[in-house]
Amino acid sequence: MRGLDHIRQARGDSCGAHPEGRCPGSREEGSRLDQVAVERGPYLLSCWVWCGRVGRPAWGARGRELFVRLLSRGLCLAAVLFALAAQSTAVNAEPLHDSLLAAVNAYRASRGLATVVASPTLQAAAQFMADDVAQHGPPVIPHRSTDGRTARQRMTDAGYPVGEAFTSEIIAWGASGVDGAMRLWLNSPPHRAELNDGRYRAAGLGVACSGAFPCVWVVTFGSVVDAVYAAPDYHAAFYAESPFPTVAPGQTADWVIAFTNTGKTGWDMTHATAVRLGTWSPQDGPSVLASPGWIESNRPAQQTTTWVGPGQQAWFRVQLQAPTAPGMYRLNLRPVIDGVEWLENLGAYVDVSVR
Numbered sequence: 023m024r025g026l027d028h029i030r031q032a033r034g035d036s037c038g039a040h041p042e043g044r045c046p047g048s049r050e051e052g053s054r055l056d057q058v059a060v061e062r063g064p065y066l067l068s069c070w071v072w073c074g075r076v077g078r079p080a081w082g083a084r085g086r087e088l089f090v091r092l093l094s095r096g097l098c099l100a101a102v103l104f105a106l107a108a109q110s111t112a113v114n115a116e117p118l119h120d121s122l123l124a125a126v127n128a129y130r131a132s133r134g135l136a137t138v139v140a141s142p143t144l145q146a147a148a149q150f151m152a153d154d155v156a157q158h159g160p161p162v163i164p165h166r167s168t169d170g171r172t173a174r175q176r177m178t179d180a181g182y183p184v185g186e187a188f189t190s191e192i193i194a195w196g197a198s199g200v201d202g203a204m205r206l207w208l209n210s211p212p213h214r215a216e217l218n219d220g221r222y223r224a225a226g227l228g229v230a231c232s233g234a235f236p237c238v239w240v241v242t243f244g245s246v247v248d249a250v251y252a253a254p255d256y257h258a259a260f261y262a263e264s265p266f267p268t269v270a271p272g273q274t275a276d277w278v279i280a281f282t283n284t285g286k287t288g289w290d291m292t293h294a295t296a297v298r299l300g301t302w303s304p305q306d307g308p309s310v311l312a313s314p315g316w317i318e319s320n321r322p323a324q325q326t327t328t329w330v331g332p333g334q335q336a337w338f339r340v341q342l343q344a345p346t347a348p349g350m351y352r353l354n355l356r357p358v359i360d361g362v363e364w365l366e367n368l369g370a371y372v373d374v375s376v377r
Contacts, residue, residue, distance in 0.1 A: 118237065119145070119227040121200045126217065126225060126241060129204065135220050136360050143248050144226025146180040147173070148191070148240040152228030155193065156238045165191055177242060188245040188305065190216045195238045203239040220318065221245040221306045223361055245305065247363045255287035258297070258357050258365040261335050268375040269344045274313055277372050280337045281357055281365075289330040295359050298324040299338050302356040302367070311353045311374055315341035322355065344376040351376065 119140075127137040154167045165173040173191040174184050182189075192213050197203035207213035224247045228240035258281040267275035281297070283289055289297045298321050301307050306320040316322045325336040345351060351374045357365040 118200065118229040122203070122227045122229065122239060122241065123225065125200050125204050129208070129217060133218060135218065136223060138222055138225040138243065139247060139361060141182065141224040141226050141244060141248055143180040143182040144177060144224055144242045144244055145228070146226065147176040147182065148226035148228030148242040149230075150176055150180075150228070151191065151193065151242075152230040152238045152240040155195065155240075156230035173242065177244070182244060182248050183246055184244075186246055186305075188219075188221050188243075190219070190222075190243045191240065192216050192243075193238065193240045197237070197239060199237075200239075216243060219243070220320070223247050247361070255285045256289075256295075256359055256363060256365060257285035258282065258336075258368065259284045260368045260370065263370075263372075266373045266375070267342065268377065269342075271344055271346045271348060271376055274315075274341055274343045275374070277340045277342055277374075278337060279340070279355070279370060279372070280335045281368070282335050283330050283332050286332055288332065289325055289336060289359070291325070291328045295362060296324050297330070297336055297357050297359055297365065299340065299355045299370075300358040300364070301354065302370075303354040305356075309353050310345050311342045311351055311372075313341045313343035321360075322353070340372065342372070342374055344374060348377045350374070 194203040222243040226242040231237040261280040263279040323338040330336040
């Protein structure tokens with residue numbers, strides 16, 4: 023296996039932003055996975071993948087390498103795809119940010135997933151890492167910048183609420199543009215898994231160019247739309263609920279709960295601001311009470327009326343399917359406007375007695 027020094031010694035000319043989301047004079051090249059090593063430990067999974075690059079003699083033997091590293095820690099799943107380090111060059115990254123976000127959202131929409139909104143705090147964390155990697159090369163410890171911070175620490179320092187969110191960071195280095203970065207991620211199962219994660223609602227984009235090869239591309243994901251974008255007018259309070267159900271093993275039962283719109287903005291299905299119930303504790307976690315009647319595996323129900331104005335009540339009918347084993351089962355819930363924000367955690371739950 024070749025060492026990191028081979029990557030860090032690669033050098034070349036600079037590339038800049040391009041209106042088509044590409045770096046001038048670059049093109050996507052083939053790659054081949056050579057070796058994979060997996061490290062395991064408490065709350066840690068790291069995968070190292072070395073890829074041989076072909077087809078660009080000007081880069082030399084040392085320049086034909088692509089380094090992929092996946093880091094997963096606690097609730098933070100992080101994946102990183104690298105190729106070739108060199109001196110960084112300032113570019114106007116804003117058009118590339120927009121192109122990358124559009125590409126990510128186009129892919130997620132094609133998979134039936136919620137799109138993500140641009141978060142300034144996540145963007146600050148992503149851009150810092152892009153600049154850092156472009157200037158110093160791949161970190162010895164995955165996703166740890168040269169100032170010693172982890173991905174989640176950078177997000178925290180930028181102001182993102184990591185304590186209540188799932189997060190991840192993916193990095194591509196060696197792509198010929200937005201399309202090339204997307205191809206690299208989609209051809210790598212761990213990176214593709216992050217793009218396919220339905221929990222994410224916000225993202226930050228970072229782009230930096232270095233040497234004679236394409237730009238460094240960074241996307242940071244978060245499951246919470248942070249305060250910069252969260253709409254302060256959306257609020258809820260508990261109103262009423264039906265009795266907890268008792269059902270036979272394997273049977274289904276309906277349970278109803280209602281919340282009052284205590285904010286100043288209506289909950290509107292026609293403008294994608296309808297309130298849904300999301301599974302909670304853990305956030306967006308699976309439930310043994312899930313039934314085919316749920317909207318998604320982590321969205322049991324949504325408001326039953328098209329419009330719920332301020333001061334009005336939204337009713338939710340939740341279909342519950344009992345497990346085959348007798349016992350008491352609990353489902354924790356929290357109202358959410360997908361793509362906007364989670365509403366107040368009101369401690370809503372339903373206990374299902376199976377006997």
